[in-house]
Amino acid sequence: xxxxxxxxxxxxxxxxxxxxxxxxxxxxxxxxxxxxxxxxxxxxxxxxxxxxxxxxxxxxxxxxxxxxxxxxxxxxxxxxxxxxxxxxxxxxxxxxxxxxxxxxxxxxxxxxxxxxxxxxxxxxxxxxxxxxxxxxxxxxxxxxxxxxxxxxxxxxxxxxxxxxxxxxxxxxxxxxxxxxxxxxxxxxxxxxxxxxxxxxxxxxxxxxxxxxxxxxxxxxxxxxxxxxxxxxxxxxxxxxxxxxxxxxxxxxxxxxxxxxxxxxxxxxxxxxxxxxxxxxxxxxxxxxxxxxxxxxxxxxxxxxxxxxxxxxxxxxxxxxxxxxxxxxxxxxxxxxxxxxxxxxxxxxxxxxxxxxxxxxxxxxxxxxxxxxxxxxxxxxxxxxxxxxxxxxxxxxxxxxxxxxxxxxxxxxxxxxxxxxxxxxxxxxxxxxxxxxxxxxxxxxxxxxxxxxxxxxxxxxxxxxxxx
RNA sequence: GUCCCCAUCGUCUAGAGGCCUAGGACACCACCCUUUCAAGGUGGCGACACGGGUUCGAAUCCCGUUGGGGACGCCA
Numbered sequence: 292x293x294x295x296x297x298x299x300x301x302x303x304x305x306x307x308x309x310x311x312x313x314x315x316x317x318x319x320x321x322x323x324x325x326x327x328x329x330x331x332x333x334x335x336x337x338x339x340x341x342x343x344x345x346x347x348x349x350x351x352x353x354x355x356x357x358x359x360x361x362x363x364x365x366x367x368x369x370x371x372x373x374x375x376x377x378x379x380x381x382x383x384x385x386x387x388x389x390x391x392x393x394x395x396x397x398x399x400x401x402x403x404x405x406x407x408x409x410x411x412x413x414x415x416x417x418x419x420x421x422x423x424x425x426x427x428x429x430x431x432x433x434x435x436x437x438x439x440x441x442x443x444x445x446x447x448x449x450x451x452x453x454x455x456x457x458x459x460x461x462x463x464x465x466x467x468x469x470x471x472x473x474x475x476x477x478x479x480x481x482x483x484x485x486x487x488x489x490x491x492x493x494x495x496x497x498x499x500x501x502x503x504x505x506x507x508x509x510x511x512x513x514x515x516x517x518x519x520x521x522x523x524x525x526x527x528x529x530x531x532x533x534x535x536x537x538x539x540x541x542x543x544x545x546x547x548x549x550x551x552x553x554x555x556x557x558x559x560x561x562x563x564x565x566x567x568x569x570x571x572x573x574x575x576x577x578x579x580x581x582x583x584x585x586x587x588x589x590x591x592x593x594x595x596x597x598x599x600x601x602x603x604x605x606x607x608x609x610x611x612x613x614x615x616x617x618x619x620x621x622x623x624x625x626x627x628x629x630x631x632x633x634x635x636x637x638x639x640x641x642x643x644x645x646x647x648x649x650x651x652x653x654x655x656x657x658x659x660x661x662x663x664x665x666x667x668x669x670x671x672x673x674x675x676x677x678x679x680x681x682x683x684x685x686x687x688x689x690x691x692x693x694x695x696x697x698x699x700x701x702x703x704x705x706x707x708x709x710x711x712x713x714x715x716x717x718x719x720x721x722x723x724x725x726x727x728x729x730x731x732x733x734x735x736x737x738x739x740x741x742x743x744x745x746x747x748x749x750x751x752x753x754x755x756x757x758x
Numbered sequence: 759g760u761c762c763c764c765a766u767c768g769u770c771u772a773g774a775g776g777c778c779u780a781g782g783a784c785a786c787c788a789c790c791c792u793u794u795c796a797a798g799g800u801g802g803c804g805a806c807a808c809g810g811g812u813u814c815g816a817a818u819c820c821c822g823u824u825g826g827g828g829a830c831g832c833c834a
Binding site for chain 1: 759760761762763764765769770771772781782783784785792793794795796797798826827828829830831832833834
């Protein structure tokens with residue numbers, strides 16, 4: 292049997308962190324087993340589904356690198372099939388029309404709450420003769436649930452979970468306008484697409500019991516269920532779009548790499564011994580549902596950032612520099628230096644070592660991407676305020692101008708000698724130098740900067756700063 | 759309220775009855791390195807929610823308590 296998993300987001304907003312992880316787990320599970328991972332858009336609620344949301348979700352998934360197999364399924368297009376199954380259930384006496392008004396339902400809900408019951412609907416139309424139907428009211432179709440006994444779901448993550456059937460009421464499978472509800476649609480679609488494993492958020496565990504009986508009513512095999520714990524916010528409450536969770540696009544905008552997100556999300560709720568840095572290839576090889584934890588995890592930005600710093604260092608320099616230049620070009624009103632690319636590639640490792648996000652690299656890279664004159668921050672400016680320091684810089688420029696072999700050790704030696712001769716500590720020379728060359732009090736090693744900048748640009752910046 | 763689930767450092771977790779004096783990672787603190795900031799290195803702080811069992815032995819199994827979370831729609 293080949294494994295078929297599916298990710299089934301409802302297009303009512305962006306792809307949030309929890310959804311992204313659900314998608315990742317489905318994708319990993321399918322890849323691990325050499326199976327199929329399909330994407331299905333649950334747009335049965337036309338009122339709340341938007342094209343914009345659909346686009347955002349696709350974008351998020353493709354940013355994450357979770358490519359699906361086959362065509363995307365739009366659930367709304369299967370409405371006919373859903374209705375057909377519903378009609379069959381009605382014909383077999385497994386479902387029935389219910390003519391309750393919203394008011395009646397509200398009353399029942401009230402009563403259920405008072406009486407301490409989980410079962411809301413009181414089955415008032417379950418055995419009533421259709422001839423008693425009030426005129427002019429379009430009924431909904433409800434499924435008959437068992438009245439006694441109990442149901443056990445053998446969940447691949449949560450283990451055996453049992454619920455007595457008297458807590459399950461007859462739920463609606465077809466609305467009064469004839470459209471299918473989510474509960475019917477998922478079951479029919481999962482069955483039709485041959486889903487073998489339904490991996491989704493823990494908030495669906497309760498639904499699994501209802502769906503279980505719907506599968507049975509249809510006479511279909513029940514897929515394996517795996518309900519993974521939800522991701523909580525820092526406050527410990529469910530992280531959903533309604534509760535201010537951010538979309539993956541937000542993290543992309545922040546300068547988080549997709550490989551970081553995959554690794555981070557993977558480790559949230561799943562583990563493989565003490566391993567922390569896990570490549571996607573390893574993840575595919577190792578992933579299993581048995582190692583998914585049963586308790587919810589909190590989202591931790593520090594951890595994400597730390598991982599991102601790691602992946603930033605491992606990123607391909609050519610690719611990363613391309614991204615950085617594009618971003619810098621986009622956000623700056625100055626135009627990039629003709630030497631931008633060569634300098635950036637030469638200086639990238641020094642930059643990346645000091646950054647946690649792509650955006651931080653973009654900021655720090657400006658000293659290489661643009662030619663002098665450069666903007667100075669306050670600390671750099673005050674460092675260069677003393678005429679004496681400017682004199683030192685000017686003398687230093689003279690000395691550096693005579694250096695023929697422009698490498699770190701030559702520059703290092705020359706600057707140290709100058710400091711010694713003037714009875715200055717290296718820092719007293721290096722800091723003003725940094726200010727002059729970078730416009731900042733913080734930068735990569737100053738000799739590295741000089742080498743990356745090259746002889747001409749270095750001297751040009753020194754002149755500008757010392758005059 | 760009812761039903762369901764969960765419970766190891768602040769956070770993510772390792773842990774399948776003796777390997778546990780409870781391990782790793784992030785964060786935090788200190789020191790080292792050092793031209794700044796980082797990175798890196800070394801060390802430190804820090805947890806089995808509580809109470810009962812079961813057992814020669816329990817973080818691990820059972821029960822209860824407490825705490826947290828989720829679900830209770832003609833939403834998905």
